Amino acid sequence: MEIVSIKPLLAILVSLVGSGLIIASSRNPNLREGWTILISLAKFAIVASMVPTVLSGNKMVYTLIELFPGIEIKFRADAFGVFFAVTASFLWIITSLYSIGYMRSLNEHSQTRYFAAFAIALSATIGIAFAANLVTLFMFYELLTLVTFPLVTHKDTPEARQAGRKYLAYLLGTSIAFQLFAIVLTYTFAGTLEFSEGGILRGAAPPLVLTLIYFLFIAGFAKAAIMPLHSWLPTAMIAPTPVSALLHAVAVVKAGVFSILRIIFYIYGVDLMSSLNLGILTAYFVSFTIIVASLFALTQDNLKLRLAYSTISQLSYVILGAALLTTSGMIGGIMHIAVHAFSKITLFFCAGSIYVASHKTNISELSGIGKKMPLTMLAFTVGSLSMVGVPPVAGFISKWYLLLGSAEAHNMLLIIVLLSSSLLNAAYFFPIVCKAFFEEPAETFDGEEIKEAPLFVVIPLILTAIGSIILFFYPQPFLRIAYVVVQNVIGG
């Protein structure tokens, strides 16, 4: 049932308005950060209050304005949107705390710009989550790219400028070239752009055209970092670590996979996907990314780069799950959005914490750091375990569902892909953990005394690590929403 409610709009507006407050109080850093925390709490509260509604199978819609005949800016908070919004807005609270600690310990410049852009980026993310049609989605998608640009180029150096250029060329370029094209084609054939369970494109055009539009969509959402359109993500790692953590492990990249899932479930629909054989095609396509990105990750010495390649690989899990088109597969894919978010943000927080405490960025320099920073590295271990999919950490749950889904689809090859990628994950994460805890500190450590990072930095990463564990024992809130999504998608 559709309920008209202004809540989706409020959830978006709160941080948009909040960014104004942040800019206005730029002279008073404490007040400014106070606003950030307050806004993130308010945003989470609004989003969380929608959970009961969507669990009962309803969705909230709100039409803001009709841009031009047939094209509306419309919001729709259904189970899938709320799932993503809850994940992003919850992690924003923790990231805000972390940002305060990180930015202040490093005495970074332009902090007002940073916090303001962050707030708008979250508005855009929630906008993507709650978009009811492709134009609204496209609008917030572009906004997210533009507003994260100053965050990526925060350092203001020539390298940052170069990175920003690449970031923009990939994200804005593909979205204009492919996504916009696909949207217009969809509108031409289907006559509507509204997301709907069961899809809108069935029978609207010849199969070949539909396949073409599908691949335009996949290429258009480069935020999902599917190979060969992935290389913006490692480049974007030049950003401050909290940005990499929330945006390039959660908000931006997940917005990409979220959008692709929207296309698969709500524009094409499960039936059409399977009748065109697009599901299995996509699954093989992203399998390539899963394996190759993991291999790339193995070769990286820079910690953040290794995490970035791991993200690329993990993002494709989500799409793989959805593309299986089986109940368990879809649940696994959707769950992985949240699970990976919690675990990867922990890992990035740890990387940032190491940087704050010791200014080290390379894995080869991390020998024995676990003894100096036990809390950080313990959290890192938890995150790694989750990535590999070892119980009792949340990563196991989504991987289990994904394997189950592959089995339901009777596809041995995909099972092998998933298992071997787990092995690869282990191969690039465990050496870091071993190095940190069991190797003797290198002599470069002697000159300076390294201790744990400030509390504002350490507490958030402990929280997310604990969150990853809790999600294993108590995944119900997310799992139940995921079930509702899948029921709607299959039943619709």
Add this chain to the structure above:
Amino acid sequence: MITEHFPILLIVVPLTSALSTPLIGTLNKKYCWYTAIFSISLSLFMSLYILNAVMHTGRISYWLGNWEPPYGIEYAIDYLNSYVLVIVTFIALAVTIYSKWSVEKELPEKTVLFYTVYLLLITGLLGITITGDIFNLYVFLEITSLSAYTLVAIGKKRNALVASYNYAILGTISATFILIAIGYLYMVTGTLNMADLSTKLPPLYDSKVVLTALAFFMAGFSIKVALFPLHVWLPDAYTHAPSVVSAILAATSTKVAAYAMIRVMFTVFSPEFIIVRVNITHILSWIAAFAIIVGSVLAIAQVDIKKMLAYSSVAQIGYIMLGIGLSTKLSVTGGILHILNHALMKATLFLVAGAVIYKTGIRNIEEYRGLRREMPLTMLAFTIAALSMIGVPGTVGFVSKWYLLLGALHEGKWVFALVLILSSLLMLVYFWRVIENIYFPKMHVAVAMDGGDKKKELPYTMLVPILILALLCIALGILAFIPLKIVGMISQMLVG
């Protein structure tokens, strides 16, 4: 009632003020600006009134000297030209407000002269738009062109003279072609009234004379609108003209020429003739597609900001013409809407480019480095307009691009859709280059706190028009249904 006479007053008010400006200027040259503001505000008011009247009662016909058409000159106003009238007067007002300091700085000795010719230019533009008589259109076209040649020649550098000369030569060729075409039409029909022509021409559609007339019209107007490959006069003229002149020419004069072309194609001739019989629209759409690509590619190669914007105009004119050339209801909506949207965007961009020259003397894109710190609001306006050109949703550029894309795909003409997409990417390249320069500091200096810099914003009379135009780029992108209401009626009228 005086309101009945608004169509003629719309011409008379700027014309008389143009003629009285030299006198007023002898008292005090500062009064010229007030005169211009006053008369253009009046024109804006009148054109808004006319637009409102047309929306309610339909076509307005005003008989000059009460001579009945087709014997007398008729001013005929329908949806299309009332829409263009409002655009011209509105942009002109914004540019005029802005002109005060800019002209004072760039042309201190020629202020009086400038405003005289400037008002003549506006008169001509309004005249082309409002008239229902084809020979009258030619006369106004020449008034516009002569003022434009002069205004370009006023430019400070000596390149301006050469640009003006070349513009004049090509402009005269174009005007003479149009004159020849009018002669051919008069030869076979014996009338000059557009409405009358449209009823007398259909039986003569097989005549070679009519076909020749169409060919001369198209060639003549193609030069005036600077349709590739007849655009060669435009980049130099826009680059070397004074900032105010570049802005008004880019935003209004090519648009009015495009209007005149549409008027001749659709009113004097008929959609049936140009689309079905001769299918000139098909050729037009291909030429437009080339204009879009070539203009964009050439824009990338420029280092002078004004030249870049000028080449971008060549591409954007292609958008309008593509919309007309595809001649479906959707694409015509996109093309006509782009007349407004491009006027807003280009006016903003040229005014900002002028403002930067005014403040710092910088024209080179590479030197835009770090301007954000010095002129934050101006640069914000530039960014908005540039994003709108790229076609980011929520801006006016997106709306017209959407309709053009939809129009192309609806007809199954994928090539044109690809051209539109490609041009967006090219625009991303050349506009982002500027935006990037604006937002990156001059060199790598870690600024400890925000807002510590000395700001050098513009005087209010320059800043406010820029900001209003930039704001409209967003407002009309979100509230697109407002212009679409009238544009929908126009496309219904043209191809519906």
Add this chain to the structure above:
Amino acid sequence: MIEFILGKYNYWIYIILMMIGFYAMIAKNNLVKKIIGMNIFQTAVFLFYISIGDVKGGTAPIVWEGMEKVIYVNPVPHVLILTAIVVAVSTTAVTLAVVIRIYEEFGTIEEDRILEALED
């Protein structure tokens, strides 16, 4: 064929003149010669207009009582062309003024030299 050429000789003259003028505007290197070409070009069009207004055996269009049956030429093109002449004169004036300014600035009115000077 001969009839076709001779019978419409006025139009042929107009076309030839027009082409001469057009050629001069495009191909001449001297800026003043271009303007002369422009004048020829425009004058050709005036002749064209006068031609289309002409009626065989027509007389001046002055009508008074009792003269209704007399054939007279169409006066409208004449009126039109008066306006066009004014326009042409103004154009010539403006372009010549620009040429004078160009001469002051560059010391030459040869196009290739001006372009050279601009490139420096």
